[in-house]
Amino acid sequence: MKFKIQLVTQTETGEDIQELACLERETEGLEEIGISLAEVKALLTSLQKQVVGQQIAAYLTAQHRCPHCAQAFRHKDQHPVVFRTLFGNLEFPSPRWFQCDCQPHETRTFSPLTDLLTEHCSPGRLYLETKWASLVSFDLAAQLFEDVLPIETRIHATSIRNHLQRVAKRAEAGLGEEQFSFIDGCQREWAALPRPPAPITVGIDGGYVRKRDDKKTYFEVIVGKSIPEEGVSKCFGLVQSYDDKPKRRLFEVLKGQGMQLNQQITFFSDGGDTVRNLQLYLNPEAEHLLDWFHVTMRLTVLNQTAKGLPKTFDDEDQQYELREPTLKVLESIKWYL
Numbered sequence: 001m002k003f004k005i006q007l008v009t010q011t012e013t014g015e016d017i018q019e020l021a022c023l024e025r026e027t028e029g030l031e032e033i034g035i036s037l038a039e040v041k042a043l044l045t046s047l048q049k050q051v052v053g054q055q056i057a058a059y060l061t062a063q064h065r066c067p068h069c070a071q072a073f074r075h076k077d078q079h080p081v082v083f084r085t086l087f088g089n090l091e092f093p094s095p096r097w098f099q100c101d102c103q104p105h106e107t108r109t110f111s112p113l114t115d116l117l118t119e120h121c122s123p124g125r126l127y128l129e130t131k132w133a134s135l136v137s138f139d140l141a142a143q144l145f146e147d148v149l150p151i152e153t154r155i156h157a158t159s160i161r162n163h164l165q166r167v168a169k170r171a172e173a174g175l176g177e178e179q180f181s182f183i184d185g186c187q188r189e190w191a192a193l194p195r196p197p198a199p200i201t202v203g204i205d206g207g208y209v210r211k212r213d214d215k216k217t218y219f220e221v222i223v224g225k226s227i228p229e230e231g232v233s234k235c236f237g238l239v240q241s242y243d244d245k246p247k248r249r250l251f252e253v254l255k256g257q258g259m260q261l262n263q264q265i266t267f268f269s270d271g272g273d274t275v276r277n278l279q280l281y282l283n284p285e286a287e288h289l290l291d292w293f294h295v296t297m298r299l300t301v302l303n304q305t306a307k308g309l310p311k312t313f314d315d316e317d318q319q320y321e322l323r324e325p326t327l328k329v330l331e332s333i334k335w336y337l
């Protein structure tokens with residue numbers, strides 16, 4: 001049995017404008033069931049072209065007359081513009097019109113579409129590009145786009161990177177000023193705050209990353225996770241030497257999780273000074289602990305050294321045990337801690 005499904009756009013009165021897709025189907029094998037990714041891509045691309053084309057035509061028609069004297073604007077020329085959407089990169093002509101003489105103007109001509117298309121990338125596409133590129137590499141994000149979305153042209157990793165940079169800069173502009181201390185008010189004011197939410201636990205650690213082609217240059221990346229007793233945990237990361245608002249960044253993460261100044265909050269870290277400075281003065285109730293992982297890591301190193309010690313040592317004809325007592329002391333330190 002053979003099927004044919006035709007999709008067309010129509011005017012309000014029912015006249016066909018354009019065929020969007022024509023799917024022909026056999027019903028013989030498993031691979032024939034349903035629509036394929038390639039068909040969906042083709043369908044969405046032509047649908048998007050139709051929708052955007054109609055919207056732009058409608059917009060230009062609405063703008064075509066001078067709002068003061070209702071005279072139609074005279075056409076000068078046009079240039080091609082590209083608008084990147086989730087369903088294809090659309091190229092269409094953007095007209096340039098002469099300004100109307102009834103009013104004084106700073107320029108002789110203007111492009112009406114620049115008021116509508118303030119960006120050359122749709123917000124939906126910018127959102128998904130930024131989201132994917134923040135989870136995987138720029139290259140992988142570009143490949144993912146090509147796999148699932150109907151974008152016929154090659155997406156370059158650099159263009160995703162540029163878009164992400166732009167979104168990041170915009171988000172960055174919304175971040176408040178850096179402060180030495182984020183503790184405002186006094187004990188009495190904090191006590192007057194509503195009952196605090198359940199405690200938050202924050203783990204922070206730093207690691208050094210070396211530059212690929214220059215072994216002498218490295219920078220410290222600080223990453224961490226904030227885990228409220230109730231609610232969703234959040235990860236954060238920053239490069240302190242590049243970031244001019246590291247404390248503000250961490251403060252906003254905690255504030256985003258509903259942190260109040262009368263709330264109990266525990267920071268776990270390796271005690272390194274860069275990490276320690278970051279978590280200071282964020283909350284008056286904060287408790288700063290050296291985490292067990294970093295304590296045992298040091299004990300392990302000490303244990304290895306102790307195992308390499310000589311069994312005994314001689315002092316003025318007397319022989320003392322060395323290795324065994326040292327190992328015993330280390331073991332008791334661990335249990336004591």
Ligand SMILES: [Zn+2]
Nearest residue numbers: 066069100102
């Ligand atoms: Zn006019």
